[in-house]
Amino acid sequence: MTDGTTDDDATDGDGTEPGETPDERRQVARVILLDPDDRLLLLHGHEPDDPSVTWWFTPGGGLEGDESHAQAALRELAEETGITDAELGPVLWRRHCAFPFAGRRWEQDEWYFLARVHRTGPAPGPRALTDLETRSLSGLRWWTSAELSAAHETVYPIRLAELLRTLLDEGPPGSPVVLAPEIVQGRGRLAHNRGTHG
Numbered sequence: 001m002t003d004g005t006t007d008d009d010a011t012d013g014d015g016t017e018p019g020e021t022p023d024e025r026r027q028v029a030r031v032i033l034l035d036p037d038d039r040l041l042l043l044h045g046h047e048p049d050d051p052s053v054t055w056w057f058t059p060g061g062g063l064e065g066d067e068s069h070a071q072a073a074l075r076e077l078a079e080e081t082g083i084t085d086a087e088l089g090p091v092l093w094r095r096h097c098a099f100p101f102a103g104r105r106w107e108q109d110e111w112y113f114l115a116r117v118h119r120t121g122p123a124p125g126p127r128a129l130t131d132l133e134t135r136s137l138s139g140l141r142w143w144t145s146a147e148l149s150a151a152h153e154t155v156y157p158i159r160l161a162e163l164l165r166t167l168l169d170e171g172p173p174g175s176p177v178v179l180a181p182e183i184v185q186g187r188g189r190l191a192h193n194r195g196t197h198g
Contacts, residue, residue, distance in 0.1 A: 031076070
């Protein structure tokens, strides 16, 4: 999620670029996909022009046309992982994030859906990637909560290990939890991330 963008990039306090309104942010649906063993599926990504800058993240992407967040979540999951039999559950979390990637700055409002599959095993693999995804995705993997907590690699959202533990311990929240914004200024440096608030 990082490129050569410097820490001097200006953003307003809410994470928008100067002159940008929240309505102009990219609307994104993401999937917290669990298997029968409560393992979480994450994608491994990297900068298209610098494969040494890597991170793990949840399947998902931008809404297309007039599709709903739920429709986008299932479509993106199928495109990026080949999984078409997931049962989509409730929205767990919502967050705003901003980050440099592939030579531009991205501003997104993200909805995270819980989803389940009823089999354990490797995901089929991507079936309809965009050119940018083809140049920036290097694989996928199922993670246990313990593995995610012990990971020394970059994972987005930053607090995903903690959020997953809470989800597995307490179940889905009664209504979506609004996560603090994650504003990445350059090479993985967070300018704003104050935890969870309701």
